[in-house]
Amino acid sequence: MPEINLVQAVNLALARAMAEDASVILLGEDIGVDGGVFRATEGLFERFGPERVLDTPLAENMIAGVSVGLASQGFRPVAEIQFTGFIHPTIDQLANHASRLRTRTRGRLACPMVVRAPAGGGIRAIEHHSESVESFFTNIPGLRVVIPASPARAYGLLLSAIRDPDPVVFLEPTRLYRAFREEVEDDGAGLPLDRCFLLREGGDVTLVSWGGPLKETLAAAERLASEGVGAEVIDVATLKPLDGDTILASVAKTGRCVIVHEAPLTGGFGGEIAARLAEEGLTSLLAPVARVAGWDTVMPYARLEQHYLPSEARILAAVRQALSYQ
Amino acid sequence: MPEINLVQAVNLALARAMAEDASVILLGEDIGVDGGVFRATEGLFERFGPERVLDTPLAENMIAGVSVGLASQGFRPVAEIQFTGFIHPTIDQLANHASRLRTRTRGRLACPMVVRAPAGGGIRAIEHHSESVESFFTNIPGLRVVIPASPARAYGLLLSAIRDPDPVVFLEPTRLYRAFREEVEDDGAGLPLDRCFLLREGGDVTLVSWGGPLKETLAAAERLASEGVGAEVIDVATLKPLDGDTILASVAKTGRCVIVHEAPLTGGFGGEIAARLAEEGLTSLLAPVARVAGWDTVMPYARLEQHYLPSEARILAAVRQALSYQ
Amino acid sequence: MPPAPDLHMTAISGEAEASPVARFEIRYSRYLDESGKALRPLPDFARDKAELAALYKAMVLARAFDAKAMALQRTGRLGTFASALGQEAVAVGLAAAMRAEDLLLPSFREHGAQLWRGVSPYELFLFWGGDERGSDFSASHDFPICVPVATHVPHAAGVALAFKLRREARVAVAVFGDGATSKGDVAEALNLAGVWRLPVVFVVNNNGWAISVPRAQQTAAETLAQKAVAAGMEGEQVDGNDVLAVREAAARALDKARRGGGPHLIEAITYRLGDHTTADDASRYRPDAEVSPHWAQDPIARLRRHLVDRDWWQKADEEGLIAEAAATIEEAAGRYLATPPQPAETMFEYTYERLPQDLARQRERALAPAADTAG
Amino acid sequence: MPPAPDLHMTAISGEAEASPVARFEIRYSRYLDESGKALRPLPDFARDKAELAALYKAMVLARAFDAKAMALQRTGRLGTFASALGQEAVAVGLAAAMRAEDLLLPSFREHGAQLWRGVSPYELFLFWGGDERGSDFSASHDFPICVPVATHVPHAAGVALAFKLRREARVAVAVFGDGATSKGDVAEALNLAGVWRLPVVFVVNNNGWAISVPRAQQTAAETLAQKAVAAGMEGEQVDGNDVLAVREAAARALDKARRGGGPHLIEAITYRLGDHTTADDASRYRPDAEVSPHWAQDPIARLRRHLVDRDWWQKADEEGLIAEAAATIEEAAGRYLATPPQPAETMFEYTYERLPQDLARQRERALAPAADTAG
């Protein structure tokens, strides 16, 4: 079983899905001969041909809208948006159509489509290439929002997203694309789209995160372990629909929770998780629920972005505060 | 001092702002001769002429983008989007440009613009006319998000929004447009854009809401008062930046909090408020923080919308549960 | 997708002067003048009395539906409604040219086409009455009515792409208004359809107004047909109140698209005789004097005169048709009024194919007695 | 805004046949062939040696900046960079035709125009180096570089509207690529500019490619100039590697706009000689054989040959210019490299004009010692 990185896992899942189901087609900018600017679709044009891998003109709203039309006719389009900074024009189609086609027609038409996009910062990119955009989608009923954080989870979650009968927004953390490798068996097994993943067990504090900053979160957990503190680490992975139970169960055990995400704090999805704890887990809480997130500032350009992203130090500081809380 | 309703208050504030500052101009669909589909701009075309009140072609993304261009040159455009169901195409311009122009140019260019839109359900409208869209905007740094819930607050908040040096999304609850009248003095006094409003004092429970459902929230408080329960009612009004202090202070007093909003629960802005309580007000909490919100379903068509909107009964049920919690 | 020819490269040859490299022409066609008289040889289908009678009946039925919907709305028994009064020929001429297996993506003024293509008046009443079941067509695979202007136009490109990829001889047809042509959605979809030569026909239902904004304030383009030029696609104008012209232009465009000849745009020039919707009051922005002459262009009267002139339509035919249309519509309206709303829990059932656990819990709460009582 | 003439109404007069109602023609112009020889009488400004020398110098400076930026990026001292190699004539010809008080809204390949208009190479290095101060131009009121493709085009309409409302004789100029023409933003902005007759010039910097997508796959439109037709606006093509043609077309368009004649679109046909950006490898999708012939079209060599043929440029001029350009760019690069990053707290300072309380607290936390240490 080969070790592959996250972007290779995305590629593997796409290839698998296309091989097993002829209705799966890819569309987007530069995904064909070029193989995608991150090479997520590398080799697929050659393997599946120009009728399965379609280089579109440059128009994101159109890409989303055409996908809705395709999906309504039984195709399973997987659209790539080149960077999350350019995903906004898809919101209209996702909110007004993709997420509603089923309910508007009482099930007569459906919209099984995936919008994939590399997401988040940390790669010293030019402006508008480092956005964390999940909260544009988490308040849209009828959508699923999925963010993988490891090669294996990327593979399994993407397969499930493509097979899902409803629209899925699939945000791939750019800075994890080539951050590490793990063994991924190309067995076609999907992972559930309504489950959080427990990455690490621990009894003292629960760290909840998703996407890019899971890297720093896991590093913080490691560091805490070396100090004798057991940090349980949860990868939310599917933000919508949210698996509150796994998070609540963990906090019931640890009593303390730090939520880590890269999107700006206010209005970020961390609020939803803290709210669930305040609503359904209040008696478990031995300390305030802390959020370590991007600041409520515009994402700075490359030279300052490290000051914006949640760092291991900031996570550790929040954990220490939670642990010391009486 | 005349009693006017909310849409008249919007009209009054627009007229005032235009009279006092020649750089204020209005643009949007059907806002000129027609006076806007809700009559928010009635009479302004006649009074200020076609160079101050501009009927645009039908293109929301363009309306937002042109506003950015105008604002960059010292105008203060106030754009109307006809319904929130059509506001999605403005997100790209608001997220990528309006909210960033200042920081991208280190203050060389600024973007003082307002995007107004009638928001929310409850008027038995056709589909796509009843959306609560605040959470598309609350995670965008550099924006302000304001939702008035009374004629007086609509007047004062809109004046401040127009005068504000930064971009503001101003969502007007359609079902409150003509719901009630109150005295509004046309004195040009703005209201702060970083403050919640305490609508009603009470010591037993804090009800936090904004927009349309403040109506049911206030009705619930009234009902509770008749039962001897003191409900403090807070109108958040400005969601971004959030005045957490007022909410925290109230809950410090009451120990119990019910948040009411019309947007779908998950990923809604209620999560942010509950999170602030779990983070900074944990010790005050005598009961779980409850959220009464739209369900995580697509907004139903007119015949079922009453089952979707937070009702007085649902608010009361949540309050009773909070009160009975030991 | 086969790349389009890169004409601008070859064009560079013209050197010495500013030289023309591309030329375009927009043509306008009509067959009947407003009194129903033929201005030129009629298309083949017009030799067939039954064909013309069918067009006429469909327009009358559409108008009967329209009138009933207005009446129901005015008496509080229907939601906001968008009348197509005076625009019936666009919808009917188009639908008559389509094949059953083609797919219509309407805007919100095409009930004439929807009725022709198997959507029942009962379903239409349900839709306009605020009930999702109105788009769960029992006898049509078409798209539902689209309210967010122009947003269904890219869907048409997607549907057409599906047909093309499956090698099906089917055509997608998107209808949208003059106002819609200003939305980027239309430009993007046209452009894609052009470069991928998709089997799709775009129909601009140009009724002269977008709510209060007249056509001349919507764009400086001399015609809306020329929106096609930007996409390297053919565009043409027809008299949208001449159902023969609409049908003929649509038939040609559909045939071209079906045979792999790529997309086509038809601007059908008609006029909105009524208010924008029942929520609108056009007298605020449109002088009656502008409207009156357009009544003389009424597509139904025009075809009736033509039929009468050819001795193909008698008083009895007319009376029979009116009665029949009324009966059909009344029956549908009666059934609509007798249809109770869906149970509240249906709200949850169709948001996802499988109800997520989170939502299942919300449904429980929604159905709990305390919550079920609206405040 | 004055409504545009509603030509389609008058057009209805042509009755009996499908009759033409609108005609359009796109013209292409160039002055110099690739060897620098005049193909036709040159525009007036070309009689002035100093004018031509200035154009030449600006193109050489742009290329020197480009080369240095590439070198800095390749050695890890600059961020991803978009080279304009071979496209210098578009930016420079345009900038030379503009007045100082006009306003440029560039895409990301117009440093030739930015440098002409007062943006310093130091500022450009800062921008491409990931520092917001690079758009805080000390001597320009122009818009910053725009990365989200086409999204600045509506800004240009807004800026032009501001000029028009203030009765200022200024023109907004938006530049965007061939790929950008597929975005709805462009169609919407063109349409508005057309119907409101805004003083704006749209320039399509058509370099044949949008990353890996060639022009022919972007649209079936025979020319990109005809995108203007959809907006009822004039469009034309010029040889974008002929700086005289660009300058002359731009001057005419600017003059027309300035005099209230409304907007204009210029498609400047050039070629991207290099990779899309330093993050791209064009050999994956573009054969070298396609690229090679385009080197013969190099706008800088073309103008140099022209100058030399007229005896207006000697070896010493060339050597002096190269040295001068290098010195300017080296000095700027040196200053850039010596500029420390902004303090982290600047992140907070420009998000709003006045720091909201909420954000002030975050700033405190950000500056607290524990948090300030990056993980």
Ligand SMILES: Cc1ncc(C[n+]2csc(CCOP(=O)(O)OP(=O)(O)O)c2C)c(N)n1
């Ligand atoms: C995207 C969008 N913006 C605004 C509206 C509100 N609205 C409904 S119909 C309409 C005018 C449409 O004009 P046109 O396209 O000419 O169609 P018509 O109504 O004349 O048939 C407007 C502005 C909408 N439904 N969708």
Ligand SMILES: Cc1ncc(C[n+]2csc(CCOP(=O)(O)OP(=O)(O)O)c2C)c(N)n1
């Ligand atoms: C809206 C948007 N989508 C995608 C991208 C990624 N991207 C950057 S440049 C580019 C191609 C642009 O092509 P063109 O408009 O021809 O300009 P050129 O790069 O050739 O100068 C793409 C797809 C982007 N920056 N913005």
Ligand SMILES: [Mg+2]
């Ligand atoms: Mg219309």
Ligand SMILES: [Mg+2]
């Ligand atoms: Mg290009």
